[in-house]
Amino acid sequence: MDFKLTAEEQAFRLEVQDFLRRELTPNIWLAHRDPTEQGMWTADFTKAFRRKLGAAGYIGMGWPKEYGGGGRNRIYQTILWDEMEYHRAPGIDRSVTYIPNAVIAFGSDAQKAEFLPKMVRGELSWFVGYSEPEAGSDLANLKTKAVEDGDYFVITGQKAFSSDAHMADYGWVATRTDATSTKHHGLTMFIVDMTLPGVTVSEYPTLAGWTHHAVHFDNVRVHKSMMVGARDQGWKVVMGAIDYERGALASAGLVNYQLDRLLAWCAQPREGAAPLLDDPVVRDELVRLAIEAETAKLASYWLASLSAKGLRPQHESSVALLVKRETSRKFDAAGLELLGQFAPLRAGSPAVALAGEVEVEYRDHLYFQFAAGGFDITRNVVATRGLGLPR
Amino acid sequence: MDISLDSDQQMLHETAVTFAANVMTPARIRELEETDAGFDASVWKQIAEMGWAGALFPEQYGGSEASAVELALVVEALGQGAIPNPLFSTVIEAGLLLLDAGSPIQRETYLPRIASGDAILTTAILEASGGLRPQEIRTTITKAGNGFTINGTKLFVRDASTAEVIIVAGRTGDEAEDVTLLIVPQNAPGLTLRRMPASGGESLWQATFDNVMVDSDALVGDDGNAWAAIARLQLRGAAFKSAELVGIGQASLDLTVTYAKTREQFGGPIGRFQGVHHHCAEIYRDLQVSRLLVWQAAASLGEGLAGSREVSMAKAKCSDAMPAATRIAHQIHGAIAYYRDYPLELYYHRAIAAQAAYGDAGHHRRVLSELMRTDLDGFRGDNRHDLPVHYF
Known part of the structure; x- marks a missing residue:
């Protein structure tokens, strides 16, 4: 140790x-x-x-x-x-973390030869086609279908909440290949070239100010060589990639930044008032946050240590991600409080604090509570996969 | 960096957990709580024979020179088993204090017998205010002939009735840190003990010193200059008590998960309900991060007071989160665990005592708050470089 x-x-x-x-x-x-x-x-x-x-x-x-x-x-x-x-x-993001790792784990030799060299040079952008309007937390409920037709599969359906789809070269898309199956069975993963006929991307403005996307597949013909893993075995690919995704997202850099920024804000001299840091109530709040930030840092490097030893963390990844994101949200809330009157001000306002970033993050980080497994979904994962409680 | 147990540490932990799970029944634990000694001397002898009493001592004193992380794993396991034992009084307080500040003769006299489980020792630091700062020591130590005279009342003295000596801290001057440590035989004339009945299975005592006299060789370290050693004692106490709190949390989680899997209501095990999932996941999450903080705190010991930030973070978090874990555990158990013959009560009570020992959460947050005031950079992340200038 x-x-x-x-x-x-x-x-x-x-x-x-x-x-x-x-x-x-x-x-x-x-x-x-x-x-x-x-x-x-x-x-x-x-x-x-x-x-x-x-x-x-x-x-x-x-x-x-x-x-x-x-x-x-x-x-x-x-x-x-x-x-x-x-x-x-x-x-x-996904383009360099868990998608290439999933290609390494589940891809064909031809897929590895075609995509990995480009990915390692950072030349490819990807979107992940898991979620759908009717398949969010209950991912296995997805309906996008892929029907075999000679050397091709014909994909039809809609993906939702598709981050960065507008700039993606490829999609990492989960489909249902066995129409008679339900839930985890009969799913198949495909790599879909976003320039293929029938692929369209639509826009959804978010409350955080940025634009999210959805992807529609209208009889998109994807060559069968772009199938990842075995037919009808897509759930295994999804699950294998998700543990890695959660681990990658669990890094504590954001939390460290939030801590440093808040400490700097509180240490600043103020006109007509003592620095916030002189106030013991403020310092107690900062101390509580610093302890939480420490736990996020330790959890991410604990996870890294387990991986470095050749272990394959599963629910541990979920715990580390939960710790990081919950901690980040605590900083968001505390940031508002410590900014006082300045909390609602946005960039461009006179006397804006910290370039309005705390207020933006307070809105932006809401997605921590539902993306890549929301807080409560993650707790279910920890309880079932980690502690062995029944579903 | 490697934040994980190596295979030897894993084996040690498993051995200690197995030992603690089998060495006595809950009924025996409750029986011991009613005694003055509070622990079973034969079990303590077994603990010593496992090498755990002398784990941190040099080989010359019968020890094995293990690291604080390893002793923390043992403390966690004994906490998980709720095994009453004098490890805190005898080893973590007195033994390590003598190793730290004692004379060669004092070490030679006590450490080998502590390691073998033959000597119980304790320390007497806290007084009426209950606080951990030097100015709160009001007991006086005055020079008298070739020795010292002690007057005052000490509180929260662990295992005083079974200890052969009590190492007492007293005031020798007007400056806050004018503090001296003396080794006092427990049967010294003028020394009286009174039990402080308390939750948590510890044998705590009030020790009143009424003109108690000792010779000059009773002095531990320098006369009037003992505060730094006492501060290190409290730091060690807080780090290892945090480890015990993790053991308390682990036992609470284990009992709760087992109960949730087997207790059937509404046609199936209650562990299938999301409300129960979320409670259990919360305990597990807090338990795991508390454990990481404890490992870090233990690893930081041995670097003098440099580990103060790490130890206070661990004790603050564990003192908040682990008692909370016992409360959630009771929530899931419902009425069954309200009865004394259900083992969860042991942990509910131990959490009360452990969160208070060597500084509660508030104390350690105040320590951290003061550190933050004087050394803000010590709280910045590992990235530790300047913030992007365009933000200001």
């Missing part, structure tokens, strides 16, 4: 920090931030930045070397995610 980074790990952290400082200067920030995008950066910048991550060797660090990966353990990946989140950098 060792709570400190090794010299090599620390050197990597510093290297990533240098990279991010260089690539996300204030001028770049001002030129490319975009509050209408979910990732808060323009689509073009997000894609360009992802290629830079690829060029720097930061994508695929943990993949096996035979797929162009760096063969580095999960501690390094967690350091990378941690720093990326702290800097609110774009590009670390």
